[in-house]
Amino acid sequence: MFYREAGQFKTSYKADQALFPILQDRIGIAVILIIAFAVIPAFANDFFLTSIMIPFLVFALAAIGLNILTGYCGQLSLGTGAFMGVGAYAAYKLTSIFPDANVIVMVLVSGVFSAAIGAVFGLPSLRIKGLYLAVTTLAAQFFLEWCFIRIPWLYNYNASGAIEVPRREMFGFIVTGAEALPITRYFVVLCITAGIAFLMANVLRGRIGRSWMMIRDMDIAAELMGVRPLRTKLMAFAVSSYICGVAGAMMVFFWLNAAEPSSYSIRLSFQILFMVILGGLGSLGGAFMGAAFIWILPVLLKFVPGLLGIDIAAETVEHATFMIVGALIIFFLIVEPHGFARLWQIAKQKLRVWPFPY
Amino acid sequence: MKDFKQLAIGAAVALGVGLTGVMAPVAQAQDSNYVPLLTYRTGPYAGSGIHIANGMHDYLKMLNERDGGIGGVKLELEECETGYNAQKGVECYEATKGKGALVYNPYSTGITLQLIPKASVDKIPVLSMGYGLSAAADGNVFPWVFNVPDTYWDGASVVIKYIGEQEGGLENLKGKKIGYIFLDAGYGREPIPLLEQLAEKYGFELLQYAVPGAEMQNQSSQWLNVRRDRPDYMVMWGWGAMNPTAIKEAVKIRFPMDKFIGVWWSAGDDDAAAGGEGAKGYKAMNFSGVGSDFPALADIQKHVIDAGLSSTDAASVGGTLYNRGVLNSVIIAEGIRTAQELTGKKVITGEDMRMGLEALDLDEARLEELGLKGFAHPMKVTCEDHAGSHPVFIQQWNGEKWQQASDWIEPMTDLVRPLLEAAAKEYAEKNAPWPARTEPCPN
Numbered sequence: 001m002f003y004r005e006a007g008q009f010k011t012s013y014k015a016d017q018a019l020f021p022i023l024q025d026r027i028g029i030a031v032i033l034i035i036a037f038a039v040i041p042a043f044a045n046d047f048f049l050t051s052i053m054i055p056f057l058v059f060a061l062a063a064i065g066l067n068i069l070t071g072y073c074g075q076l077s078l079g080t081g082a083f084m085g086v087g088a089y090a091a092y093k094l095t096s097i098f099p100d101a102n103v104i105v106m107v108l109v110s111g112v113f114s115a116a117i118g119a120v121f122g123l124p125s126l127r128i129k130g131l132y133l134a135v136t137t138l139a140a141q142f143f144l145e146w147c148f149i150r151i152p153w154l155y156n157y158n159a160s161g162a163i164e165v166p167r168r169e170m171f172g173f174i175v176t177g178a179e180a181l182p183i184t185r186y187f188v189v190l191c192i193t194a195g196i197a198f199l200m201a202n203v204l205r206g207r208i209g210r211s212w213m214m215i216r217d218m219d220i221a222a223e224l225m226g227v228r229p230l231r232t233k234l235m236a237f238a239v240s241s242y243i244c245g246v247a248g249a250m251m252v253f254f255w256l257n258a259a260e261p262s263s264y265s266i267r268l269s270f271q272i273l274f275m276v277i278l279g280g281l282g283s284l285g286g287a288f289m290g291a292a293f294i295w296i297l298p299v300l301l302k303f304v305p306g307l308l309g310i311d312i313a314a315e316t317v318e319h320a321t322f323m324i325v326g327a328l329i330i331f332f333l334i335v336e337p338h339g340f341a342r343l344w345q346i347a348k349q350k351l352r353v354w355p356f357p358y
Numbered sequence: 359m360k361d362f363k364q365l366a367i368g369a370a371v372a373l374g375v376g377l378t379g380v381m382a383p384v385a386q387a388q389d390s391n392y393v394p395l396l397t398y399r400t401g402p403y404a405g406s407g408i409h410i411a412n413g414m415h416d417y418l419k420m421l422n423e424r425d426g427g428i429g430g431v432k433l434e435l436e437e438c439e440t441g442y443n444a445q446k447g448v449e450c451y452e453a454t455k456g457k458g459a460l461v462y463n464p465y466s467t468g469i470t471l472q473l474i475p476k477a478s479v480d481k482i483p484v485l486s487m488g489y490g491l492s493a494a495a496d497g498n499v500f501p502w503v504f505n506v507p508d509t510y511w512d513g514a515s516v517v518i519k520y521i522g523e524q525e526g527g528l529e530n531l532k533g534k535k536i537g538y539i540f541l542d543a544g545y546g547r548e549p550i551p552l553l554e555q556l557a558e559k560y561g562f563e564l565l566q567y568a569v570p571g572a573e574m575q576n577q578s579s580q581w582l583n584v585r586r587d588r589p590d591y592m593v594m595w596g597w598g599a600m601n602p603t604a605i606k607e608a609v610k611i612r613f614p615m616d617k618f619i620g621v622w623w624s625a626g627d628d629d630a631a632a633g634g635e636g637a638k639g640y641k642a643m644n645f646s647g648v649g650s651d652f653p654a655l656a657d658i659q660k661h662v663i664d665a666g667l668s669s670t671d672a673a674s675v676g677g678t679l680y681n682r683g684v685l686n687s688v689i690i691a692e693g694i695r696t697a698q699e700l701t702g703k704k705v706i707t708g709e710d711m712r713m714g715l716e717a718l719d720l721d722e723a724r725l726e727e728l729g730l731k732g733f734a735h736p737m738k739v740t741c742e743d744h745a746g747s748h749p750v751f752i753q754q755w756n757g758e759k760w761q762q763a764s765d766w767i768e769p770m771t772d773l774v775r776p777l778l779e780a781a782a783k784e785y786a787e788k789n790a791p792w793p794a795r796t797e798p799c800p801n
Contacts, residue, residue, distance in 0.1 A: 047456065051449045096788070149542055149570075156788060159551060159781055160491060160544040162471050166789050177789075178475035256448060258472040260544055262571055263444055299449065313669060314437040315399035322400075 003352040019201055036190055041183055049182040052296055054255045057186075057193045058247050059295050063275040063287035064197060065243030070273070071281035072204060073236035074216030075125050079118075079137035080272045082144035083241040084248025085264030086114040089154045091249035092163040096156055103168040103176055104188060107253055111245035117144070118241020119234050126230055141266055148261035164258045176253050185254040192250060196243060201284055203239075212236050213282075244272075278329060280341025289340035298325050390427070390434040391694055391705060393418060394454035396464050401441035402574075403466075403598035406626055406679055410465060411437065412670040413683020414690075416658045419668060421691055423661040428691055429698040431705055442598070444468040451476070460711040461485050461690055467545040470503075477502035478793055482708035483715055485693075487686045488513075488622055488645065492548055495745035496782035497716070501797045504715050506689065507645050507737050507748035510595075511777060512769035513621055514549035516643060516750050518556050519767055520619070521591050532561035537589035539580060539596070539604060542568040546595045552777060553593075559773075565589055574600035581607040594620040602632030609636035615755075616641060622750065627677040630755040638757040642678075645750045646685040646734055648760050650676025653729030655684070678753070678760055685734055692720055700800055716741055717800040735766055741799040745778075747771045 003024055010016040020026045040053060066080045091110035095103060121140040125133050148154060155163050167177030174180045175188055203209050211232050214222035223229055252259040271294060279290025301321045305312050336343050350357070397411035398404055418433050427433050436457075438450035447469030451462065462477075462484050464470045470490035477484045478501070485504045486494070492509035494500040521536065522528035538553060540546030550566070557564040565587050567580040574596070581604075584592065592613060596604055601624045608618055616639040620629075625642035633640065650656075655675060662668045663675065674680050697706045697714025706714070720737040735748050749766035786792035 045456075047452045051452045055445070158785075158788070159493070159548060160467065160471055161547050162468070162544050164471065164475070164789055167791060178479045256444065256472055257475060258444075260444065260468045260471070262468065262543060265572065313399075314397065314439040318400050318439040318441065 001351070001354050003348050019198075019205075033194070036194070041186065046182045049186045050255070052299055054182070054186055054189050055251075056291055056295050057189045058251045058255055059272065059275060060288045060291040061193045061196060061250070062244050062247035062272045063279060063291050064200060064284060065240045065247060066272050066276050067279075067282065067284070067287050068200065068204075068212070068243065069236050069240035070276055071283065071286075072209060072216060073212040073233065073240075075122070075233065075236060076130060076134040077137040077240070078134050078266070078269050078273065079121060079140035079144070080244050081264045081266060081268035082141040083114050083118050083244040084251065084268065084272075085144060085148055085261070086117050086241075087111055087245025087248035088252040088259055088264065089148060089163065090114065090245065091253060092165070093154065093156075095166065095168065099166075102170060103253065104170065104192070107192070107246060107249040110249045111242040114245025114248070115238040115242035118244075119238040122234050122237025122241075125233050125237065138266075141269055145261055145265060148264065162258050162260045163252060165253050176257075178257060180254075189250055189254050192246065196246065197284060197288075200243070204284070208235065216282075274329070278332060278339055280339030283339070283341030285344065286339050286341030289344070293328075293340070294325075297328075298322075301325070389705065390432045391460055392434045392436070392458045393461065393690060394450070394457070394459045395435060395437045396440050396447060396450050396462060396469065397437050398440050398442045398465070400439060401443065402571075403442040405628060406598050406601070406623070407442065407465065409626065409628075409674055409677055409679035410683040410686070412668065412674065413680040413685075414463065414687045415683075416662045416668050416670055416675075417654070417684045417687035418691065419662045420654075420658045423665065423667070424657055428694045429704055431698075433694075440464070440466065440469060442466050442468075444472060448472055455480055455482060458707065460694065460706065460708055461715070463487065463686060463690070465489070467491075467543070467548070471544065474500065474503055475789065480708070481712075483712040485686070485689065485715065487682075487689060489545065491785070492745075493778055493781035493785050495743060495747075495778050497739075497741050497744040498795050499782040499786050499792070500744065501716075501741075501795045502712060504739065504744045506715075506718065506739050506744065506746050507735065508750060508769065509745045509747075509774070509778065510545075510548045510621070511552040511774045512745065512747045512771075513643055513750065514552045514593075515556065515770035515774055516767050517593050517619055517621075518553070518560070519770060520752055520764065522560070523767075528560055534562045534591070535565060535587065535589040536562050537565045537567060537584055537587065537592045539567040539569060539577075539584070539592060539594050541574065541596050541600050542570045545597065549595060552774065555773070555777070569596070569600055569604075574598065575603050577603050577607050581611050581613075584608075584613065585611045590617065592618045594618070594624050596620065596624045600624075601626060601629035605629060605633035605637050605640060608640075609633045615639035619643070619752070622646075622682070625678045625753065625760070627674075627679070627760065630760070635757060637755055640755045641752050641763060642755075642760075643750045644678060644753045644760075645748065646678070646681045647730070647732060648676075648678065648681070648753055648762055652731070652733055654733075655681075655729075657729065658684070681733070688728065688730065688734075689715075689718065689720070689737075692724070693718055712797065713800045715739060716744075741801055743775075747774060 005022045008023055069075050069077050087110045090113035091107050094106040124136040165176050168175055173184050175184055211227045214227050215232050219229055275290035275294045278293055280286030298321045302317050305317055395414055398407035399411055418435055422432050440447040440450055447464055459482050462473055467490055470486045473484050483502050488508050490505050492511045494503035494505050495509050522531055553564055569577055569580055594604055618640055620642035622643045625644050630637050630640050663670055663672055693711055693715040696717050697710040700713050701710045716739055718739040722736050725731055737748055739746055747769045749768045751762055751766050752764040753760045754763035
């Protein structure tokens with residue numbers, strides 16, 4: 001009833017191949033965009049923007065990046081954290097080498113370095129598959145993290161070994177550094193994430209995306225049909241790393257303001273991987289849902305005891321949050337191993353036939 | 359499926375409650391001074407963090423219970439769990455800064471580095487007591503950051519001076535080998551520039567052994583190298599689980615423990631106790647009192663611990679890290695008191711707190727008044743010097759507890775200060791445009 005596409009006739013190929021062919025989806029996306037671009041900026045306080053929305057968008061973008069590699073192309077990777085780190089360090093070096101350049105351009109360019117490194121570490125994927133590939137990408141994670149610690153040139157020989165984001169302005173607004181307003185940073189992050197998500201939604205349903213999925217589903221058959229594994233896999237690695245790199249650069253430039261190598265540790269890789277698995281492999285919407293679950297839920301859970309008037313110690317809340325989120329992850333994976341994206345599809349189907357399920 | 363529905367409803371309610379909490383305007387209490395405590399009782403560094411957190415919490419709580427706060431105004435304390443994680447630390451900062459926070463104690467060099475640029479914007483001082491960015495000691499460049507009583511560079515110079523004393527003079531260091539084992543993070547790398555300079559000046563050889571944070575519980579390869587290199591002394595900059603592991607490994611290779619010296623963060627009771635009988639003789643620097651034989655600590659025992667207002671295990675009172683936490687809170691409390699005197703206000707703001715900390719003068723008489731005679735060396739902060747390069751002492755583990763093993767040793771201020779100023783200048787240049795100091799000097 002709510003999701004019926006009956007009666008929505010398409011009269012041109014263009015309309016039939018649109019990104020959102022169903023009217024309800026178009027309305028839904030429009031509502032989400034209005035909320036993101038107008039409602040949240042109008043009503044949210046600084047904490048909501050800086051500690052919930054900005055990290056959520058950054059993680060969602062990183063999850064999209066990993067989803068392209070793991071969800072769409074079937075190459076398991078544990079190096080996401082390091083590829084994000086490459087983006088962050090590249091953006092930091094670029095801004096210190098070209099102090100007058102536009103910082104958003106620098107952030108977008110930094111992904112190119114990450115893409116190059118990702119493609120290099122993607123080379124073993126031509127011979128190695130599945131879990132074994134996870135091990136080689138794990139090597140990338142440890143090697144790159146070692147570089148962040150051991151190559152002082154990367155952090156401009158700071159005694160602290162950390163990278164710190166300087167103040168940069170754009171069109172009269174301060175966009176990075178401590179003085180940048182949360183709202184400005186939020187808009188920058190939102191525009192980049194939404195832009196890349198839109199771009200990828202189109203790439204994924206085109207020739208390139210389909211060749212990735214062919215490789216994922218059966219690489220020999222794909223090869224026989226004329227998809228070159230070398231080019232396709234490396235492209236998946238490069239595109240995925242590019243997006244992760246941009247997300248990593250945004251993480252330090254628009255969220256944390258400073259980062260140590262440990263910010264890009266294996267922990268981050270797993271965090272992103274869980275977002276992808278929980279959200280749904282091979283789904284862009286799932287990347288957003290997974291990021292929301294892994295990042296936003298624990299932050300909100302922390303406020304529950306205080307508001308209910310229960311006075312418990314900070315570390316107990318932390319432990320409880322840990323356990324609740326862990327239990328929920330197991331629960332959702334048992335109920336629906338294909339993640340939130342699949343749950344949403346089921347819900348859509350139910351809405352469609354409601355109130356007369358058959 | 360019914361269960362699922364209930365769970366879904368439950369989750370939705372919980373989320374809704376959480377969301378309203380986040381969006382609700384922050385109520386600012388007008389009749390109390392709000393002090394957020396960024397602590398970590400979970401994660402890999404909890405072993406050290408719990409004692410610090412207890413010490414900080416208990417002293418301030420005791421002031422509330424015994425004196426009704428400071429200057430007649432209660433302190434509102436709130437702990438926020440960071441897990442030594444920079445992301446969570448920033449989240450804690452954002453969640454608490456709007457409630458009128460007076461000062462932040464991040465207890466992590468990583469979190470400190472992220473808060474330093476924010477401090478001047480949000481007008482809330484950062485008190486990183488004996489850790490964080492050494493260069494922040496230059497108050498002209500970092501008016502909002504305080505690292506009293508000492509920077510890591512002061513500490514490194516004291517270690518070398520002490521080793522020199524043991525050898526009968528700094529000139530006898532020539533040709534000696536000094537090993538430096540450190541947590542491979544901003545924290546452990548901080549003293550290296552100074553140690554290198556001292557090595558050049560006094561002609562000893564500096565051997566570096568880096569311990570990556572992820573592998574701090576497995577240091578056998580580093581200590582194998584130590585056994586091969588046979589350094590005359592070992593110096594350690596460790597934290598959390600790294601400390602007990604290093605001490606155990608040192609015992610295993612039979613390194614002479616009285617030639618193994620840790621920084622003040624490698625001076626926990628649990629750290630040394632992990633080495634068992636063999637750890638006897640291990641030394642560490644310290645700047646806060648040893649033992650629980652102080653009237654103020656007795657008050658904590660009476661008003662807080664016996665009253666069941668704290669999660670502190672009574673046996674840990676008087677431990678090095680617990681006392682360190684107490685000292686941290688003494689500095690906060692004295693900062694608030696000084697600020698109240700300077701401004702004449704009872705309920706102060708972060709800006710007043712900054713003035714209070716900058717005018718901090720914790721002399722012998724005041725320490726005695728607080729019931730902490732001999733608990734710490736008298737401390738004074740000036741507008742130029744936010745660390746003060748105060749003397750520290752060496753303590754030694756006798757197998758059961760720590761004992762003071764040396765007098766107060768002055769850092770080599772003449773060497774450290776120019777380095778600090780140069781580093782501060784460099785930081786400001788790298789982070790240009792760094793705001794110039796406009797805050798008035800209260801002294």
